[in-house]
Amino acid sequence: MRLREMNLADMDAIMRIEQRVHAHPWTRGNFTDALKSDCICKVYEADGEMLGYVVLMPAVDEVQLLNISIAAGHQRKGLGRKLLEETMKIARGLNMRRILLEVRPSNGAALGLYRAAGFSQIGLRRGYYPSEDNRREDAVVMECEL
């Protein structure tokens, strides 16, 4: 398995994964905007197959984890944990002090992953996310010191 830079040629494979694993997926434009910005965008792959990807936004001495996804057929095999560990190594290598993220309270898999990696809740943004039936869902704000 290896982590490499994401590029425009990855967009079809990314969109296939993104639309399958997220109830509210990012658009292709969200990813291409991230690629054009200062974000760190990495693809996780093995034998040429995309297993997942991560998008990070550094700001001064902290980094925001914007997207971490593992392909549906590869979930629950420890890959999310490994990808998050690699992400934390990258952030440490850039002398970042902490990682911040927002997650839906309904996303038990992601909450479990983040807690197991040492993240803790530091806040709650009420009605932050769009949800079903025009309702809104809160965002749990989490951080991990690096």
Ligand SMILES: CC(C)(COP(=O)(O)OP(=O)(O)OC[C@H]1O[C@@H](n2cnc3c(N)ncnc32)[C@H](O)[C@@H]1OP(=O)(O)O)[C@@H](O)C(=O)NCCC(=O)NCCS
């Ligand atoms: C969140 C996600 C990245 C986890 O990846 P994964 O490869 O399946 O996770 P791992 O196998 O490495 O599991 C690591 C830990 O996460 C937690 N976890 C993962 N999937 C879980 C699930 N379905 N239910 C509860 N906890 C879960 C567990 O604590 C697990 O540790 P354990 O196996 O020792 O119990 C994956 O479920 C995913 O891509 N989800 C859709 C995208 C998403 O929601 N991303 C996060 C918000 S951007």
